[in-house]
């Protein structure tokens with residue numbers, strides 16, 4: 192079958208590319224190929240009773256399928272150029288923000304109306320952070336919440352499904368350049384197209400690497416972020432989360448001058464497992480629906496590491512550390528902050544007696560046996576710094592889950608149109624290494640759709 196445009200991957204990047212193509216060039220024939228299932232069929236087998244931990248499904252329903260890695264996420268759309276990717280370096284600051292605002296409007300009109308937009312503008316918390324050697328980054332945050340995010344995705348799918356051809360559970364195995372465009376190969380058939388948008392996200396990183404090698408597309412290594420997820424009573428952070436919801440706070444350590452930052456804050460949320468290519472790490476969710484909320488808030492504390500010469504494999508480094516934690520704990524480890532600073536492991540008894548009740552069943556252990564000293568020292572320093580703006584953060588009962596790893600795709604060389612060295616081949620979203628957030632990935636999709644629509648006029 193021949194299409195005008197083939198989109199590989201139905202995460203936020205692929206969805207917004209599809210959506211925008213239908214708005215700007217409705218006559219184009221479009222197909223979307225997705226390795227995972229359609230939204231309603233995405234189901235992680237972990238039920239907390241019969242299946243308590245990850246059983247390593249062939250295609251992970253948390254990471255793959257319509258909605259991509261973001262489908263069961265907290266749905267925090269950060270409208271900012273300060274973090275979440277470097278899209279602005281390619282398309283300009285103003286265009287990037289304008290597209291993120293456009294994505295926000297589409298989300299609102301598809302079920303997200305009534306959700307709250309938080310902003311750091313004019314907040315007194317900035318001053319409080321500065322007084323304690325912490326820096327609060329600027330952003331507006333639309334918090335859809337896991338439940339509304341799912342509804343928005345469902346509504347978008349309903350709108351798109353009859354206008355484009357969706358192929359679910361159909362991973363693209365191979366991509367070939369032809370005289371007229373591109374040919375993609377799935378397990379049982381092949382299809383051709385004039386333009387191709389690759390938006391395969393983090394889960395498609397290995398495949399993306401293969402495509403870049405085969406088509407001679409230059410790449411560079413990217414960073415990896417390593418750290419822990421902190422869980423504490425929601426009241427301790429409520430002055431931050433009530434006003435800002437998600438506060439991105441950065442701290443420069445005194446010992447090594449490393450930067451440690453908060454990431455993915457989930458007020459009254461839950462801590463969850465995440466499976467990336469068979470490695471179990473930790474993440475967090477929260478809900479708009481008060482009935483699903485908990486008494487705890489969780490967030491990650493992360494340190495970035497970037498290797499270039501002679502060792503280049505930043506992700507491999509992160510994977511090895513995550514594997515080590517999986518080896519010791521069979522999955523994610525949990526430790527009381529009080530146990531960590533006393534140099535002892537947490538035990539089932541100590542966790543059972545802890546004032547903060549964990550929202551994820553993880554193996555009590557010793558995170559200091561997993562994380563490199565330099566990273567752990569930085570995290571401990573930051574916990575004490577946060578204790579000054581949110582007293583209680585450094586309490587013995589604060590829980591630390593490890594490890595949290597944020598993998599980044601290698602940086603694929605694309606130009607200011609997000610087009611690779613092959614005309615008509617666009618590489619967007621987290622798979623390109625350009626973005627690493629819902630809003631930036633979605634904006635990159637809308638951007639390339641407009642580029643393709645302009646050319647087809």
Ligand SMILES: Cc1cc2nc3c(=O)[nH]c(=O)nc-3n(C[C@H](O)[C@H](O)[C@H](O)COP(=O)(O)OP(=O)(O)OC[C@H]3O[C@@H](n4cnc5c(N)ncnc54)[C@H](O)[C@@H]3O)c2cc1C
Pocket residue numbers: 199200201202203204205224225226227254255256257258259260261262263264265266267268269275361362363364390391392393394395398455465474475619620621622626627628629630632633
């Ligand atoms: C638990 C969790 C919570 C998160 N919370 C937030 C948040 O609150 N805010 C935020 O900004 N970001 C969050 N993120 C990150 C965010 O989800 C990603 O940045 C975003 O989804 C990237 O979009 P994408 O379209 O580039 O890739 P993805 O969402 O990863 O989608 C890529 C899709 O491509 C498919 N695919 C891969 N390879 C192939 C192939 N060969 N053929 C066909 N299909 C393929 C995959 O199955 C996947 O569905 C979270 C991530 C996780 C895992």
